[in-house]
Amino acid sequence: MCLAIPGQIVSLGPDPHLAIVEVSKVRRKVNIDLLKGDSLAAGDWVLIHVGFAMTKISDRDAVEQLRLLAMLGEDEQAMRELEGYRFDAD
Amino acid sequence: MRTDSERRGMKYVDEFRDPSLIRQAAAEIRRLAAGERQFRIMEVCGGHTHAIYRFALEDLLPRNVELIHGPGCPVCVLPMGRVDAGLSLAVEHGAIFASFGDVMRVPGRHGSPLQHMARGVDVRMVYSPLDALELARRHPDRQVVFFAIGFETTAPSTALTILRARSLGVTNFSVLSNHVTILPAIKAVLDSPDMRLDGFIGPGHVSTVIGCRPYEFIARHYRKPVVIAGFEPVDLLQSIVMLLQQLREGRANVENQYRRAVPSEGNEPALRALDEVFELRPFFEWRGLGFISQSALKIRAAYAQWDAERRFDVPSVDVTDPVAAQCGEVLKGALKPHQCKLFGRECTPERPVGALMVSSEGACAAYYTHVLQRESS
Numbered sequence: 098m099c100l101a102i103p104g105q106i107v108s109l110g111p112d113p114h115l116a117i118v119e120v121s122k123v124r125r126k127v128n129i130d131l132l133k134g135d136s137l138a139a140g141d142w143v144l145i146h147v148g149f150a151m152t153k154i155s156d157r158d159a160v161e162q163l164r165l166l167a168m169l170g171e172d173e174q175a176m177r178e179l180e181g182y183r184f185d186a187d
Numbered sequence: 188m189r190t191d192s193e194r195r196g197m198k199y200v201d202e203f204r205d206p207s208l209i210r211q212a213a214a215e216i217r218r219l220a221a222g223e224r225q226f227r228i229m230e231v232c233g234g235h236t237h238a239i240y241r242f243a244l245e246d247l248l249p250r251n252v253e254l255i256h257g258p259g260c261p262v263c264v265l266p267m268g269r270v271d272a273g274l275s276l277a278v279e280h281g282a283i284f285a286s287f288g289d290v291m292r293v294p295g296r297h298g299s300p301l302q303h304m305a306r307g308v309d310v311r312m313v314y315s316p317l318d319a320l321e322l323a324r325r326h327p328d329r330q331v332v333f334f335a336i337g338f339e340t341t342a343p344s345t346a347l348t349i350l351r352a353r354s355l356g357v358t359n360f361s362v363l364s365n366h367v368t369i370l371p372a373i374k375a376v377l378d379s380p381d382m383r384l385d386g387f388i389g390p391g392h393v394s395t396v397i398g399c400r401p402y403e404f405i406a407r408h409y410r411k412p413v414v415i416a417g418f419e420p421v422d423l424l425q426s427i428v429m430l431l432q433q434l435r436e437g438r439a440n441v442e443n444q445y446r447r448a449v450p451s452e453g454n455e456p457a458l459r460a461l462d463e464v465f466e467l468r469p470f471f472e473w474r475g476l477g478f479i480s481q482s483a484l485k486i487r488a489a490y491a492q493w494d495a496e497r498r499f500d501v502p503s504v505d506v507t508d509p510v511a512a513q514c515g516e517v518l519k520g521a522l523k524p525h526q527c528k529l530f531g532r533e534c535t536p537e538r539p540v541g542a543l544m545v546s547s548e549g550a551c552a553a554y555y556t557h558v559l560q561r562e563s564s
Contacts (some may be wrong), residue, residue: 100418101392102233112352128317130347133198133456144448147287147337148315149344152395152454158447165419169241171547177314184317 100166101144102150102175104158108139118145120175121163125182148182205421212424214456220270226252227383227455230521231373232390233260233548234418239317242420243561252427255520256550258372259390261336262289263518263542264473265365265412268504272294273334273363276499277308283326285319286334288540289546294539295522298506300334316348316362323360331379332495334360340392342366342484343457346464349486349493350383363495365484366465369393370401372473377409382519386430388423389415391445396461398453399441406439417445464490473543475518507549514541524554 104118104127115126116137128149129137135153137143142159143150154162166172213507217538220226227248230236236256239245245254258264270293277284292499305311309329313319316493319333335345345362352360376382385552389402394415402413412433416426426444433440443449464487471483485496495501512529517523524543534540536552543549 100237128344128347130460131343131454131457144392146392147341147344148317149347151340151392151457152448152450154448161419165238168191169238179314181314183313184315184321 099145100169100171102166102179103142103154103160104145104150104179105159106137106139106141106143109137116150118143118150120179123176123179127182128184142152145179147155147172148184160184192373199312208421209247209424212421212428214430215428216247216252216424217249217457220249220252222251224251226385227255227268227520228252228386228388228427228432228545229255229257229376229384230388230416230423231259231369232388232393233263233546235388235392235416235423236260236550237548237553238418238420238423239551240557243424243557244423247424248427252431255384256474256517257376257387257405257520258473258518259338259369259393259553260543260546260548261341261365261367262546262548263340263514264367264372264475265290265293265336265542266472266474267293267295267542268472269363269365270334271297271299271504272501273332274300274303274308274361275309275502275504276330276332276495277310280330281296281311282330282332282498283311283322283333284332284559285313285322287314287336288312290336292545293542294533294545299519306344314444317344320348320352320355320357320360320378320519321356324355327359330498332499333360334365336365338367338369339396339457339461340390342465343396343454343460346460349464350362350397350460352493353490358492361493361495361532362483362486363501364465366484367471367473368467368482368484369397370404371479372476373405374477374518375440375473375476376483376519377405377411379519381521385413385434386412387424388430389413391415391417391422391448394443394453396457399443399449399451400453400500402441406441410439412439413441415441415445415449417448426453437541450453457559463487475515512541514543514551517543524551526559527551531559 323331
């Protein structure tokens with residue numbers, strides 16, 4: 098459960114706590130409160146853990162992280178996790 | 188002249204992104220470790236343990252460089268009694284028990300959460316604490332208890348979920364906190380008389396939250412080097428190179444191999460949320476390591492409404508591990524997984540007896556899945 102899922106920000110808001118991210122064509126809302134100090138924009142990549150974006154990463158690192166998950170055999174589980182997020186904006 | 192295991196490891200290397208980098212790092216490790224000295228390095232994080240077995244990295248190391256798998260798998264260090272205590276809230280109080288998939292197969296005294304689910308107890312698997320909060324909003328007539336586990340990587344998410352419950356005014360949601368902190372566990376390992384370690388591979392994602400500075404005491408006080416590492420094979424090998432360089436030069440510093448994700452100061456909003464919602468427990472039991480003072484997080488009185496331990500009468504269940512299981516020795520690195528009497532016979536990933544066999548980050552499950560699979564292929 099330590100491995101994080103890379104996701105690309107599609108859009109921010111309207112809820113200031115949430116962003117829509119996309120991973121392998123799946124789009125879900127994630128919480129961005131942990132990145133309050135960073136300037137976030139559509140197109141940025143973040144590492145996601147239990148529904149929260151934890152840290153900003155580069156495009157290149159995002160590709161490597163996806164590859165790592167696949168090599169660890171955890172890519173399907175990561176996608177299930179992402180698809181499984183059920184919380185919604187108010 | 189390469190050993191059989193090194194050849195196996197090298198064959199495996201071709202799958203990696205940049206095999207030449209792996210080979211260079213492996214060669215550098217052999218050069219730095221040359222001689223009689225034995226190097227015992229602990230990787231603290233369960234994610235690292237998984238990667239090490241999956242990529243057969245031990246096969247790339249010379250015999251005198253040994254990796255000891257540390258206590259950084261949240262499910263593995265969770266005492267069995269806590270699972271029973273959490274499930275009792277569903278069984279006796281009719282609450283919805285919600286937790287991560289990793290918790291679902293942890294054996295309790297009367298079965299795992301999954302087995303309780305099969306018996307009709309309301310157990311739900313969630314991927315985020317926010318999903319547990321959402322469950323509470325959809326079931327306003329029920330109590331929802333989120334059984335929270337994890338180190339500093341996960342605890343900020345629980346803290347932010349409690350803050351969100353407060354701001355949304357959700358009162359039928361509470362958290363049974365089993366959150367633990369990694370540094371007291373490392374200190375306990377260092378203070379353990381039967382443990383001789385030369386250095387640490389520091390956890391990657393815990394460090395995105397806490398930064399690099401909290402590890403300084405390991406370098407200063409215990410004179411052991413720490414290198415915070417990423418999760419790719421080349422990250423892990425490079426971190427071993429960096430540790431061996433320090434050891435050869437007689438240095439003990441905290442270094443950051445995983446700069447691309449770990450800022451040295453950590454994550455300020457995460458640390459603020461942790462401090463707002465949690466305080467340290469005087470002590471907490473760790474499986475295999477016993478009671479460690481100031482090693483776990485409880486919810487502050489200001490958030491009592493969302494604290495399952497204050498809302499319910501949570502029983503303190505003391506369950507000893509099965510006598511034959513040697514989880515404690517494996518957890519401290521005194522035994523390798525396959526040296527446990529139950530390994531692969533009574534205890535398998537399908538039917539785990541000990542917690543180290545439950546999570547893919549547990550040393551036993553990782554060994555079973557990857558090493559045995561390779562040997563049989």
